[in-house]
Amino acid sequence: MRYLPLSDTDRADMLARVGVDSIDELFADIPEKVRLNELVDLPRRAGEMQVERQLSALASKNVAAGSVPFFVGAGAYKHHVPATVDHLIQRSEFLTSYTPYQPEITQGTLQYLFEFQTQVATLVDMDVANASMYDGSTGTGEAVLMAHRVTKRNKAVLSGGLHPQYREVVEGLSNMASDKVVSLPADPTGTEDILSQIDDETSCVVVQSPSFYGQIIDLKPIAEKAHEHGALLIAVFTEVVSLGLIEAPGTQGADIVVGEGQSIGNGLNFGGPYVGLFATRQKYIRQMPGRLCGETVDADGKRGFVLTLSTREQHIRRDKATSNICTNSGLCCLAFTIHLSLLGGKGLGQLATINHSNAVKLKKSLSEVSGVEVLNEAYFNEFTLKLSKPADAVVEALVEKGILAGVPVSRLEPGKPELENLLVVASTEVNTDEDRAALVAGLKEVLA
Amino acid sequence: MSMNHQGRPTSAGELTPSMLPKTFTGNRALDMEEPLIFEVGSFETVGVDLDVPEDVELELGKHARSKPVDLPGLAEPEAMRHYVRLSRNNYAIDSGLYPLGSCTMKHNPRLNEKMARLPGFGDIHPLQPLSTVPGAIELIDELAHWLMTMTGTSAVAMSPKAGAHGELCGMMAIKAAHKAAGRDPKIVLVPESAHGTNPATAALLGYKVVSIDAKEDGTVDFDALKDTIAAHEGNIAGIMLTNPNTCGLFERDIMEIAEAIHAADAYFYCDGANFNAIVGKARPGDLGVDAMHINLHKTFSTPHGGGGPGSGPVVLSDRLAAFAPLPFIRKGKDGIELIETEAQTQDNEQPFGRMTAFHGQMGMYVRALSYMMSHGSDGLKQASEDAVLNANYVRVGLQDLMSLPFGERPCMHEVLFDDSFLKDTGVTTLDFAKAMIDEGYHPMTMYFPLVVHGAMLIEPTESESRASLDLFTATMRDLVMSAQRGDVERFAGAPYLSPRRRLNETLAARKPVLKWTAPDPASVSPASS
Numbered sequence: 001m002r003y004l005p006l007s008d009t010d011r012a013d014m015l016a017r018v019g020v021d022s023i024d025e026l027f028a029d030i031p032e033k034v035r036l037n038e039l040v041d042l043p044r045r046a047g048e049m050q051v052e053r054q055l056s057a058l059a060s061k062n063v064a065a066g067s068v069p070f071f072v073g074a075g076a077y078k079h080h081v082p083a084t085v086d087h088l089i090q091r092s093e094f095l096t097s098y099t100p101y102q103p104e105i106t107q108g109t110l111q112y113l114f115e116f117q118t119q120v121a122t123l124v125d126m127d128v129a130n131a132s133m134y135d136g137s138t139g140t141g142e143a144v145l146m147a148h149r150v151t152k153r154n155k156a157v158l159s160g161g162l163h164p165q166y167r168e169v170v171e172g173l174s175n176m177a178s179d180k181v182v183s184l185p186a187d188p189t190g191t192e193d194i195l196s197q198i199d200d201e202t203s204c205v206v207v208q209s210p211s212f213y214g215q216i217i218d219l220k221p222i223a224e225k226a227h228e229h230g231a232l233l234i235a236v237f238t239e240v241v242s243l244g245l246i247e248a249p250g251t252q253g254a255d256i257v258v259g260e261g262q263s264i265g266n267g268l269n270f271g272g273p274y275v276g277l278f279a280t281r282q283k284y285i286r287q288m289p290g291r292l293c294g295e296t297v298d299a300d301g302k303r304g305f306v307l308t309l310s311t312r313e314q315h316i317r318r319d320k321a322t323s324n325i326c327t328n329s330g331l332c333c334l335a336f337t338i339h340l341s342l343l344g345g346k347g348l349g350q351l352a353t354i355n356h357s358n359a360v361k362l363k364k365s366l367s368e369v370s371g372v373e374v375l376n377e378a379y380f381n382e383f384t385l386k387l388s389k390p391a392d393a394v395v396e397a398l399v400e401k402g403i404l405a406g407v408p409v410s411r412l413e414p415g416k417p418e419l420e421n422l423l424v425v426a427s428t429e430v431n432t433d434e435d436r437a438a439l440v441a442g443l444k445e446v447l448a
Numbered sequence: 449m450s451m452n453h454q455g456r457p458t459s460a461g462e463l464t465p466s467m468l469p470k471t472f473t474g475n476r477a478l479d480m481e482e483p484l485i486f487e488v489g490s491f492e493t494v495g496v497d498l499d500v501p502e503d504v505e506l507e508l509g510k511h512a513r514s515k516p517v518d519l520p521g522l523a524e525p526e527a528m529r530h531y532v533r534l535s536r537n538n539y540a541i542d543s544g545l546y547p548l549g550s551c552t553m554k555h556n557p558r559l560n561e562k563m564a565r566l567p568g569f570g571d572i573h574p575l576q577p578l579s580t581v582p583g584a585i586e587l588i589d590e591l592a593h594w595l596m597t598m599t600g601t602s603a604v605a606m607s608p609k610a611g612a613h614g615e616l617c618g619m620m621a622i623k624a625a626h627k628a629a630g631r632d633p634k635i636v637l638v639p640e641s642a643h644g645t646n647p648a649t650a651a652l653l654g655y656k657v658v659s660i661d662a663k664e665d666g667t668v669d670f671d672a673l674k675d676t677i678a679a680h681e682g683n684i685a686g687i688m689l690t691n692p693n694t695c696g697l698f699e700r701d702i703m704e705i706a707e708a709i710h711a712a713d714a715y716f717y718c719d720g721a722n723f724n725a726i727v728g729k730a731r732p733g734d735l736g737v738d739a740m741h742i743n744l745h746k747t748f749s750t751p752h753g754g755g756g757p758g759s760g761p762v763v764l765s766d767r768l769a770a771f772a773p774l775p776f777i778r779k780g781k782d783g784i785e786l787i788e789t790e791a792q793t794q795d796n797e798q799p800f801g802r803m804t805a806f807h808g809q810m811g812m813y814v815r816a817l818s819y820m821m822s823h824g825s826d827g828l829k830q831a832s833e834d835a836v837l838n839a840n841y842v843r844v845g846l847q848d849l850m851s852l853p854f855g856e857r858p859c860m861h862e863v864l865f866d867d868s869f870l871k872d873t874g875v876t877t878l879d880f881a882k883a884m885i886d887e888g889y890h891p892m893t894m895y896f897p898l899v900v901h902g903a904m905l906i907e908p909t910e911s912e913s914r915a916s917l918d919l920f921t922a923t924m925r926d927l928v929m930s931a932q933r934g935d936v937e938r939f940a941g942a943p944y945l946s947p948r949r950r951l952n953e954t955l956a957a958r959k960p961v962l963k964w965t966a967p968d969p970a971s972v973s974p975a976s977s
Contacts, residue, residue, distance in 0.1 A: 001827040003555055005913035006834050014914060018840045018858075023833045026840055026858045027729050029698035034734040038825060039727075041597050045824035048559050055818060058590075059568025061583030063576070072573045075805055082496055084524055086565075089753075092542035093535035096556050098890075099755035101548075104946040105885055108538035109754035112531070115485050118963035122519055128962045134609035134757070137805035145652075165805035172773070172801025176620050176653050216511045246511045269564075270584050271574030271806025272609065273757030285960065291755070296956035299941070299949040308956040314612070314648035315896075319657045324648035327610040327745065331753025338531060341485050342495035344521020349513075350498040357504040378509025399577050407575045414791040429498070 001045055063404065065268055069435035071362075073382045073426025074212065074407040075136070075163050075238040076271065077263045079351075080430055085265050085338045089331055099291075099327065103306045104298075109330065110305035113293040116337040123243050123340075123348075124235075124257040125250030126279035130290035131307075132329040133276025136260030137166045140206065140236055141173045142289045142323055143258045143278065147204035147232045148179060149287045149322065150255075155180040156204050157197045160187030161211025163238055164412040170206065186409070186419055188375050188384045190215035195225045202229055204256075208236040209249070213375065213409075213424060214382035216246055223253025232256060240264055240277065241428075242380040244345075244352025256280045264343075265335030275332035286312060289323030351429060355381035358427040358436075365440045371447035375422075382426040384409070388447055391423040397446045403438055479947060482533040486964045489520025495527055537947040538754070539890045545912055545920055549862045549893035549905025550643070550694055552724045552746035554835075557822065560749065560815035569814045574806035578786055584810065589777050589784050591817045595742060595763055598828070600733030603769035605762045605776065607808035611721060612645040614741025614760025615688070617803050619649055621739060621764060621771040622686050622715045624800035628771070631713065635680050637687040639668050641695055641897040646688040646719060655685060662899050666695035666854040666864075670704060677712050684712050690719035691735070692726065692860040694897040694905070695853075696839065706736025715739065715768065723747045724909070725836055725861035728829025738765040744809070748816035759812035774802045834910035835861040838917060842908055845921035849928045853900040861909070867902025875931040877902035879939035882950060886943045887923050 006014070011023070020026060027035065046054075065078045072078070089095065093108060100106030100113075113131045120129035133139035144156045156174065158167050158181060167183055174181045184192050190211055198205055205226050209217035223233040235249030237259035249257045261275040262268075280288055286309065294308035314321040343351060359381045366372050371388030387394055391408035398405040406425035413419050427436075474481040506512060522530060539546070546553035564570060572581050592604045605621070608614035619636070626633055636650035639660045647657045658676060663669045668689065677684060687709050692698045699705065706716045718732055718740040724747045732740050744750045744759040752758075764772055775788045776799070786807070793799060823831060836859075843863040847856055851868040867877045881891030881904070893905040908917060930938055943949060 001823060001830055003557060003822070004827070004830060004834055004910055005916075006837070006910075010914045011834070011837060014837055014841045018837070018844050020858070023837060026833075026836050026860075027698075027726075028858070029700050030726070030730045031700075031703055031735075034703070034730050036729055036731065036829075038829065039598060040825075042594060042825040042828075043821070045827040046821050048822070051559060051818055051821045052563065054821065055563045055587075055814065056566060056568075058583040058587050059563075059566040061581075061586070062568040062572050063580035064567035064571040065573055065576070066567060066571050070573075072576045074575050076574055078571075078573065082524075084495075084527060088528070088531045088535075090561060091532065091535040093538040093540045094531075094754055095561075095751045096541040096553075097538045097754045098546065098548055098551055098553060098752045102539070102881075102885065102891055103951045104882070104943050104948050105539040105890065106537070106754070107947050108534040108536065111482070111484070111534050111537075114962075114964070118484075118486065119519055121963050123517055132756070134613060135804060138609060138613070138803070163805060165802060168774075168802040169804060172620070172803070175801065176623055178654060216509055218509075218511065243513075244517060245513055246508055247513050248517075251514065267570045267811075268573045269570055270572045270581070270810035272804070272809040273759075273811050275757075285962070292960070292962055294956040295961040296952045298951045302948060304948040304951045306951045306953050306956050308953065308962075309960060311957075314644035316644070317648070318644045319647035319651035321644070321648040321651070324612045324616060324645050324652055325610075326612045326643075326645050327752075327756040327758040329757045330755030331751070332757055334531075334754065338527060340519065341489065341522050341530070342524065342527050344489060344494055345491055345517035345519040347494035347496050347498060347521050348519070349516050350494065350500045351496075353500050353504055354498060356506065356508070357501050360505055360507055363507070377507070378511060379507060395577055396579065399579055404573070404576050404580065411575065411788070414789050 069403045069438040071406045071425045071427060071439060072404050074424045075260065076268055077239055077426060077428055078268060078430055079263050079428050081265055081267060081339060082342055084342065085335050088338050089335050094334055095331065100307060103304060107304060110293050112334055112337050114295065114305050116333045117293060119337060119340050120277050121279050124279050125248035126257050127282040128285050129277065129279035130288055131293050132333045133278050133290055134329055135272065135274040135276045136238055136258065137169045139258040139276030139278050140166045141169045143234045143256045144170050144204060144206065146256060146287050146289060147234060150232060150284055151203040151230060153201055153203035155201050156206060157194065157202055158183045159194055159207040160184035160192050161190060161213060161215060161217060162206055162208045162236060163212045166236065186413060188213040188422060190217050194222060198225050198229050198231055200229050202231040204232045204234050206234045206236060210239060210242055210380045210382060213384040214379040215376045216378040216380060219249055219252035219254060234258060239380060239382065241352050241355055244348035245356055246380060261336045265339035266332050273329060273332050275329040275336055285309065287322060288312065290325055291328060354429045358429065358431050359383065362427045362436050365436050369440055369443050369447065372443060381428055382424060385423045385425055387421045387423055390420050394423065394446050398442045401442045403442045405439060480533045482530060484964055485520055485522060485530060489522045491518065491520055493521040493523055495522050495524045544888060544890065545908065545916055546890045547892045547906045547908050548890065549907040550721050552907060552909060554749055554909040555911040556749050556751040557819060560818040563818045564811045564814040569810065585777065585784055585786050587817060588813055591813050592777065594820050595761055598727055599740065599763045600731030601763040602766050603764040603772055605764065605772040607773065607775065607803045608741065608760040608762060609804055609809055610756060610758030611741055611743045611760045612649060613803060614762045615645055615649040616652065617773060618717050618739035618741060618762045619653055620800050621768045622717065623653055624771040625768055626685060628798060633683045633685040635684050637676060637684060639689060641693050641899045642688060642690060643694065643719060643721060650688065666697050667693065667699050668701065668705060670701040673705060674708055677708055684714040686715035686717050688717045688719060690722060692722045695864045696859040696862040698860055702735050721746060722861065725832060727832045728825065729832055733765060738768050744812050744816040749819045750812045750815040757809060757812065759809035770796055770798050771800050774799045775807050831910045838908045838910060838912055839863050841917055842906055842921055846924055849925055862905055862907035864900065865904045866900040869928060870931055873931045874936045875939040877904055879942060880927065880931065882942040883927055883939045886945045889923065
């Protein structure tokens with residue numbers, strides 16, 4: 001077996017040295033009646049070529065985003081990732097290193113985490129960012145738990161513009177921990193009255209902007225109302241590129257900012273691995289979940305970095321920890337930070353502008369299609385269409401034409417007639433004029 | 449030091465670090481100092497060519513950003529050099545033995561990386577129509593088949609994002625099962641030797657954690673466990689047990705433990721972090737396990753990436769299968785189907801909710817399946833046997849000099865020493881570990897598990913050759929003898945030769961500096977750095 005260095009001679013010699021007659025003696029503690037001789041029902045070893053052939057056959061059954069006009073978003077986005085990023089994250093020293101518990105020999109990881117934290121905090125305009133969560137949805141769940149610790153209350157109010165699967169993650173955790181959740185009905189146009197839901201029992205208000213439906217939300221009045229009642233505003237985003245063009249949640253008064261970082265540096269990967277971004281105010285850092293990297297000096301007085309404030313964490317505090325998170329999303333952070341280092345603030349602004357411009361162009365082209373109404377006035381690179389027919393059937397009909405048109409809201413919110421005809425459509429820098437023309441032509445045909 | 453007639457040292461090995469020349473740059477040949485991106489990049493630089501259209505109409509409402517994001521950019525060659533230089537300050541499994549106990553730092557095959565990057569896996573969207581991703585669903589189902597077959601279980605929740613997330617998933621399924629049966633027990637039993645994530649997970653769900661003592665041989669005290677169960681009759685939700693445990697020992701009484709737990713209407717959660725020891729040798733389902741997460745980033749070689757991403761699918765017994773979270777795959781007469789919402793569920797399916805948006809760590813699934821297919825049933829078993837053999841080989845190579853807390857008995861895939869061999873030497877476990885760094889090794893897991901004093905937990909994995917293990921044991925022997933001879937300096941100041949020496953963690957925690965801030969121009973003098 002190509003991954004195993006021991007030869008049969010080595011094994012025999014080593015068993016002798018260990019003082020046993022057979023390898024099975026080393027497994028003698030396993031109760032005899034359950035000891036296995038072999039794993040049945042599984043194939044035997046295979047060479048590289050065979051494995052590659054079989055997996056390639058599976059992969060080829062799927063339609064890759066890059067091979068068709070592609071407008072699918074709703075929490076994960078198709079962006080161009082510079083070739084440099086994927087090369088660098090495959091450096092052995094990054095790829096095959098563990099969590100940096102020994103800082104003397106993991107300064108590479110620690111320094112990029114420090115840079116990552118600084119980039120994220122700057123981007124969202126908050127004091128402190130952690131070294132990542134698994135993704136945006138689980139980060140949102142953690143943010144709600146953190147708000148409960150800070151406010152010593154247990155009621156969360158979730159906006160109807162929050163990604164439905166993010167909402168389900170929060171609801172699941174809250175139900176299990178016997179916390180309260182008020183989930184507002186779906187809000188495609190960003191016109192819900194969330195302010196009236198905030199009271200003195202509210203721990204936090206969770207608002208996504210741009211929303212699941214693409215609408216940009218004014219967070220400032222929500223922050224103000226929350227603060228009047230001693231509650232926190234948790235601002236969520238799923239499209240981090242939007243921050244290149246729209247006001248940062250921190251600037252608008254958010255107390256915890258959490259989002260999905262996939263769009264920068266990371267591919268679609270059918271939903272994971274992604275990277276959760278998590279930031280907050282200085283005064284709350286001891287209630288924060290996740291790893292934090294901090295600056296210090298070494299024995300020679302040279303600047304260096306370490307994981308710090310670990311007395312919040314499970315390996316020290318066990319059942320008193322702020323979270324059970326251990327492994328997070330290190331390599332996806334690296335991809336994020338490399339891509340953002342290439343872009344810088346200026347490049348991010350440019351990228352965001354191209355995304356927005358493509359969305360504006362798409363909206364204009366769609367306005368000529370009868371049976372299509374765009375529901376959003378203020379949006380970034382994504383908006384919701386109200387179609388004259390159920391969206392899931394329209395999307396399937398467009399698959400036949402080789403177009404991936406968007407996400408029918410009913411896929412995530414089934415059984416709600418008022419949402420049945422809604423289609424969430426995203427447009428990023430990868431879309432061309434030809435892509436837009438194909439979608440417009442396709443929709444005209446399907447909706448006719 | 450001996451000199452030749454030209455006054456040069458005859459052996460470079462006799463130079464000590466303090467005798468090395470000071471350099472202008474602070475660099476030492478290939479060992480480079482690298483500033484932060486904020487100190488070298490500029491806002492004006494963009495390392496990606498983007499064609500920004502002119503006269504863009506904005507439809508942002510009143511929400512345009514008031515000022516640009518103040519972050520520096522790097523040109524492509526600057527970025528390349530920055531990150532390559534950073535990478536060179538990292539230890540990695542590709543460059544050396546990485547004996548972190550309970551972390552399973554094994555070889556990460558590059559075939560797996562290549563497979564995960566096939567556009568049909570890497571470039572597909574989680575919400576594109578399911579009719580356009582049948583190969584992805586098939587792959588997830590195939591991986592699930594391997595996991596269930598290896599563990600002897602009947603269901604698997606694929607979506608958890610890492611080991612601790614899998615623990616949370618398993619314990620949520622347990623909580624849901626109790627609720628469905630009209631029970632509301634409040635206690636979860638956790639042995640002293642457990643990973644910190646176990647009690648943290650139980651507490652997150654509102655459970656009270658009751659600790660179970662270990663016997664003198666390092667395994668769970670079954671009699672004490674029975675007493676605890678009796679003392680809290682009707683109020684125990686389950687037990688969270690690692691097997692093989694974190695002392696590197698297989699819990700001999702595991703089937704009796706499972707039976708006692710089940711008799712108390714409770715569930716058996718197994719922490720699967722140490723599954724690498726028993727793949728192909730025993731199936732957790734046969735041992736009575738109800739739920740176990742599998743760290744694909746340990747046992748099945750997906751790379752650790754400096755702290756993730758991981759992936760933690762949870763296999764479930766018949767008793768818990770119905771409670772698996774969304775999404776899950778259903779097999780029916782029309783083939784396999786991905787169930788994403790409550791509305792699609794049938795009577796026998798009672799998902800407790802959802803762990804994460806989308807479908808879990810697809811990128812890790814591809815890598816893990818590629819690993820499994822490469823090994824096959826025979827190779828997986830061989831890998832576990834080699835992992836256990838390697839750990840025992842290290843054990844017998846060191847047991848006369850270092851101290852085994854539980855006597856000279858065989859271990860599983862990792863061997864635990866305590867620090868009694870360092871008694872009266874003035875050298876601590878930490879010092880000893882830091883001296884290993886100077887010898888070119890990543891230290892083993894230290895001060896864990898908590899059940900022995902000054903723990904050193906060594907897991908060599910099956911990826912090490914005999915020659916590699918021989919050099920490692922010889923190095924460890926030299927270090928032990930050096931400590932016992934009283935060469936304290938080799939340890940107390942260590943590491944001397946790494947990119948950084950010991951870092952001041954107290955300072956970092958007392959005055960947290962968690963991001964870079966621009967220096968105040970008034971306070972910068974040329975001498976400060």
